Amino acid sequence: xxxxxxxxxxxxxxxxxxxxxxxxxxxxxxxxxxxxxxxxxxxxxxxxxxxxxxxxxxxxxxxxxxxxxxxxxxxxxxxxxxxxxxxxxxxxxxx
Amino acid sequence: xxxxxxxxxxxxxxxxxxxxxxxxxxxxxxxxxxxxxxxxxxxxxxxxxxxxxxxxxxxxxxxxxxxxxxxxxxxxxxxxxxxxxxxxxxxxxxxx
Numbered sequence: 001x002x003x004x005x006x007x008x009x010x011x012x013x014x015x016x017x018x019x020x021x022x023x024x025x026x027x028x029x030x031x032x033x034x035x036x037x038x039x040x041x042x043x044x045x046x047x048x049x050x051x052x053x054x055x056x057x058x059x060x061x062x063x064x065x066x067x068x069x070x071x072x073x074x075x076x077x078x079x080x081x082x083x084x085x086x087x088x089x090x091x092x093x094x095x
Numbered sequence: 096x097x098x099x100x101x102x103x104x105x106x107x108x109x110x111x112x113x114x115x116x117x118x119x120x121x122x123x124x125x126x127x128x129x130x131x132x133x134x135x136x137x138x139x140x141x142x143x144x145x146x147x148x149x150x151x152x153x154x155x156x157x158x159x160x161x162x163x164x165x166x167x168x169x170x171x172x173x174x175x176x177x178x179x180x181x182x183x184x185x186x187x188x189x190x191x
Contacts (some may be wrong), residue, residue, distance in 0.1 A: 008111050012110065023121065026121050030128075032176065032179075033182075037129070037133060037136060043171065052141070052144060052145070052166075064174045065175075070184060
């Protein structure tokens with residue numbers, strides 16, 4: 001098993017910088033993939049209820065797609081509501 | 096090969112190949128983990144859906160169900176992936 005500790009590679013500064021940018025991008029990519037996995041699971045439970053057939057119906061496809069969109073809308077809605085509530089209670093930023 | 100690790104002087108070509116190796120290993124690791132998580136989830140969902148009353152072996156109809164279920168789970172993953180990425184690129188696009 002090769003030791004992949006970057007300390008053992010004697011990279012120059014430019015390569016280190018390139019690698020750190022690469023890692024940041026890969027981590028963002030991994031987070032995106034993680035979200036997609038979570039959404040797939042969540043929306044499968046909500047939209048696909050029958051015995052699996054040889055293809056999705058149009059309404060199942062639509063439901064999966066809407067499920068993703070509405071979940072994101074929900075999360076934005078919640079944030080806005082919390083902000084509005086805070087403002088109504090006088091905790092908002094003075095304008 | 097012997098100077099692969101910890102050599103005190105590294106030629107540019109050498110460093111380049113080590114860099115590529117490191118990047119490939121990161122890409123592989125992430126792809127593997129993603130595939131494993133997808134498989135685990137599909138396994139869990141399809142077991143729940145298809146094996147409602149476990150018998151002494153997987154029946155023919157259970158196998159048919161599992162096989163279709165796995166295909167559908169992958170299809171669901173693709174639909175969700177496409178929708179999510181479309182939405183994200185819309186939101187990060189400059190407001191017109």
